[in-house]
Amino acid sequence: MDRSISARRVATLVDGFDRCPAYAGLADALVLLIGDGRIAAGARLPSERELTEALRVSRTTVTRAYAAVRDSGYAEARRGSGTYTRVPGGPSRAHDRALLPGQDDRDAIDLNCAAPFAPPQIATAYAEAATMLPAYLGGHGYFPAGLPELQAAIAALYDARGLPTDPAQVMVTPGALSGVSIVAQALTGRGDRVLVDVPGYPNAAERLRSAGARLVTTEVDPDGWDLDATAARLRQVTPRLAYLIPDFHNPTGLLMSDEERERYAADLRRGHVTPIVDESHVMLALEGQELPRPFAAHAPDAVTVGSTSKGFWGGLRVGWVRAPLGLMEQLTRARVTLDLGVPVMEQLAVLRLLTDHEPILREHRAHLREQRDALVAGLGAALPGWRFRVPAGGLSLWCELPGPGGGPGRGLGIALAEEAERHGVIIAPGPVFAPDGGLDRFVRVPYTRRVEELDRAVARIAAAWEVVTARQAPASRSAGRVMVA
Numbered sequence: 108m109d110r111s112i113s114a115r116r117v118a119t120l121v122d123g124f125d126r127c128p129a130y131a132g133l134a135d136a137l138v139l140l141i142g143d144g145r146i147a148a149g150a151r152l153p154s155e156r157e158l159t160e161a162l163r164v165s166r167t168t169v170t171r172a173y174a175a176v177r178d179s180g181y182a183e184a185r186r187g188s189g190t191y192t193r194v195p196g197g198p199s200r201a202h203d204r205a206l207l208p209g210q211d212d213r214d215a216i217d218l219n220c221a222a223p224f225a226p227p228q229i230a231t232a233y234a235e236a237a238t239m240l241p242a243y244l245g246g247h248g249y250f251p252a253g254l255p256e257l258q259a260a261i262a263a264l265y266d267a268r269g270l271p272t273d274p275a276q277v278m279v280t281p282g283a284l285s286g287v288s289i290v291a292q293a294l295t296g297r298g299d300r301v302l303v304d305v306p307g308y309p310n311a312a313e314r315l316r317s318a319g320a321r322l323v324t325t326e327v328d329p330d331g332w333d334l335d336a337t338a339a340r341l342r343q344v345t346p347r348l349a350y351l352i353p354d355f356h357n358p359t360g361l362l363m364s365d366e367e368r369e370r371y372a373a374d375l376r377r378g379h380v381t382p383i384v385d386e387s388h389v390m391l392a393l394e395g396q397e398l399p400r401p402f403a404a405h406a407p408d409a410v411t412v413g414s415t416s417k418g419f420w421g422g423l424r425v426g427w428v429r430a431p432l433g434l435m436e437q438l439t440r441a442r443v444t445l446d447l448g449v450p451v452m453e454q455l456a457v458l459r460l461l462t463d464h465e466p467i468l469r470e471h472r473a474h475l476r477e478q479r480d481a482l483v484a485g486l487g488a489a490l491p492g493w494r495f496r497v498p499a500g501g502l503s504l505w506c507e508l509p510g511p512g513g514g515p516g517r518g519l520g521i522a523l524a525e526e527a528e529r530h531g532v533i534i535a536p537g538p539v540f541a542p543d544g545g546l547d548r549f550v551r552v553p554y555t556r557r558v559e560e561l562d563r564a565v566a567r568i569a570a571a572w573e574v575v576t577a578r579q580a581p582a583s584r585s586a587g588r589v590m591v592a
């Protein structure tokens with residue numbers, strides 16, 4: 108992927124780098140940023156002259172730093188066109204780009220899939236659905252747009268959030284990911300550029316890619332969106348669509364403010380970019396806070412996908428697409444090439460759940476909050492060097508790992524995930540969330556299991572971390588500097 112990063116942006120990112128000596132500190136900072144994806148793989152670095160001016164250091168410092176970054180395998184010179192970042196081993200070093208829910212294995216604690224267990228009301232909703240089912244048995248049972256009653260109930264959710272919605276704007280799908288597939292099928296042509304976040308939800312990125320899209324990326328900092336950088340990126344790559352997760356972004360847990368939504372929507376409008384807004388986590392505000400208005404309230408052309416998977420249960424496999432009326436026919440045509448609708452029984456169960464969902468969600472969020480706090484406390488005590496923001500909603504902690512990098516060609520996040528699996532806990536390493544590789548100093552740790560299980564998971568992760576860091580220590584001593592591999 109060909110792109111460039113400005114000297115000003117690099118200067119902001121390396122701010123405070125170790126100056127003893129400055130060239131080595133600058134090289135380390137650059138390697139770290141490339142390794143964890145904050146500077147994307149394949150980006151053209153600023154010229155030595157531009158960076159010298161932006162950093163107010165000597166030209167020799169930048170020349171030697173770039174040489175050290177090239178020597179470490181995190182950049183390459185291209186004749187006549189400058190220095191480009193790369194990740195040793197290429198994108199394939201991320202050993203698994205899909206988040207596959209594991210089979211239940213009684214020994215391993217599976218934290219790869221960030222999905223909560225079902226609240227008790229699910230079974231009751233199914234029992235009630237069974238009593239409603241006979242009324243539908245006289246018909247053919249196919250509802251490609253969804254049961255009209257459920258379309259209306261979902262539209263009412265948007266009305267309540269300040270986004271008036273006609274039930275005909277809603278199509279019920281087997282989950283949000285399926286919604287992304289339908290949108291991708293309907294709206295992307297081969298080679299169309301689609302902007303995705305890095306880090307971001309990998310399964311959606313893969314769906315877009317397999318529909319023929321060419322993914323272009325924009326970095327999301329663990330501390331917040333950089334909308335200036337994204338606006339520059341939009342001008343540079345002129346995508347057709349942008350896939351975004353403004354409500355408790357997966358994996359960072361970030362929540363986009365109203366002002367940011369307004370600004371981002373205006374930038375997208377200016378670039379004629381259609382937003383695909385994934386609201387899968389919107390029901391999971393854990394602090395009882397009021398949420399900003401839906402992104403589509405700022406972007407009338409937005410196509411939104413939603414889900415019951417995180418608020419109720421993934422096993423329902425019920426989600427939806429909400430789109431402008433004018434797009435519904437195109438979406439329906441695309442949909443019937445993929446499937447013909449969601450099972451009636453599941454739609455009825457969701458209909459029951461939506462008739463009085465607040466008490467269910469209140470209880471569900473209270474559990475998640477307790478689990479989040481237990482995980483934060485557990486990781487804080489066992490692994491004090493790890494850095495993460497405590498998210499105000501969603502399902503995971505996005506953790507930055509400290510210390511020396513992995514061995515040659517291997518990232519620390521991957522090394523930890525592999526070792527953790529040997530210790531009986533499965534977590535997703537950072538590169539899973541980066542379509543171009545990188546982010547190898549991160550892991551995602553969801554708080555979707557019960558507190559006792561999370562405590563056991565933390566103990567196992569801490570033991571795995573000890574093995575990984577012990578393995579790294581001699582290498583870093585012999586290299587003489589802390590480096591990320």
Ligand SMILES: Cc1ncc(COP(=O)(O)O)c(C=O)c1O
Nearest residue numbers: 282283284308357387414416426
């Ligand atoms: C952002 C995002 N979108 C979609 C999904 C998948 O949702 P569903 O189960 O509704 O297909 C997930 C699941 O983790 C997710 O995090």
